[in-house]
Amino acid sequence: MKRKIIIPVLAAAAILAVVLAASNIGRGDVGERHILVAYFSATGNTKAVAETAATVLHADLFRITAEEPYTDADLGHGADARVTREQADPASRPAIKNRVDNWEQYDTIVIGYPIWGGDAPRIISTFVESYDFTGKKVAVFCTSGSSGVEDSQENLRALLPDAEFRPGIRFDTNATVADVRAWAAEAGIG
Ligand SMILES: Cc1cc2nc3c(=O)[nH]c(=O)nc-3n(C[C@H](O)[C@H](O)[C@H](O)COP(=O)(O)O)c2cc1C
Numbered sequence: 001m002k003r004k005i006i007i008p009v010l011a012a013a014a015i016l017a018v019v020l021a022a023s024n025i026g027r028g029d030v031g032e033r034h035i036l037v038a039y040f041s042a043t044g045n046t047k048a049v050a051e052t053a054a055t056v057l058h059a060d061l062f063r064i065t066a067e068e069p070y071t072d073a074d075l076g077h078g079a080d081a082r083v084t085r086e087q088a089d090p091a092s093r094p095a096i097k098n099r100v101d102n103w104e105q106y107d108t109i110v111i112g113y114p115i116w117g118g119d120a121p122r123i124i125s126t127f128v129e130s131y132d133f134t135g136k137k138v139a140v141f142c143t144s145g146s147s148g149v150e151d152s153q154e155n156l157r158a159l160l161p162d163a164e165f166r167p168g169i170r171f172d173t174n175a176t177v178a179d180v181r182a183w184a185a186e187a188g189i190g
Pocket residue numbers: 040041042043044045046047075076077083084113114115116117118119143144145146147148173
């Protein structure tokens with residue numbers, strides 16, 4: 001009598017396991033994740049959007065951390081402020097203190113940053129020059145007071161001639177899951 005119950009239960013469990021596995025295929029939930037959301041954020045706006053993007057894309061999240069943290073004084077707009085000096089020098093490459101593990105596992109790199117003086121922070125240049133982007137899909141997003149993403153995207157594209165760029169976007173600081181999902185669909189990532 002017992003076997004009569006156990007066999008259908010086992011069969012149902014096996015079918016459920018197959019269905020669950022199939023529903024996750026291609027979503028990055030099984031095995032290694034293939035999308036990395038790498039971001040730099042000084043005051044938290046980009047961090048919030050990056051976290052939403054990582055959730056929407058089932059991606060790993062990597063916070064680009066400066067060897068020398070940016071203080072409030074560094075972020076000032078005076079001519080002597082650190083950020084003003086770095087952004088005035090396209091060759092500036094502020095050091096990064098952490099590294100992405102298992103870079104090879106990612107086929108898509110989403111890069112998020114604030115706009116500083118109309119461009120991406122120079123630490124993003126340091127980041128993109130620290131890895132091999134050959135054959136990787138790259139999609140950038142920024143947060144900003146009002147500036148668009150276009151200029152920074154073009155400058156990063158010039159640093160990454162071997163990457164396949166997808167359309168970037170500027171997000172408001174309160175970007176929603178729906179906003180990020182719409183961009184990902186348009187950019188063909190995920
Ligand atoms: C030094 C500095 C320069 C900035 N330059 C610009 C700019 O050129 N255009 C703009 O729209 N916003 C500019 N902003 C605003 C930031 O891009 C915006 O607040 C961004 O969301 C900050 O992101 P975070 O909180 O991740 O650091 C600047 C902010 C700082 C601190």
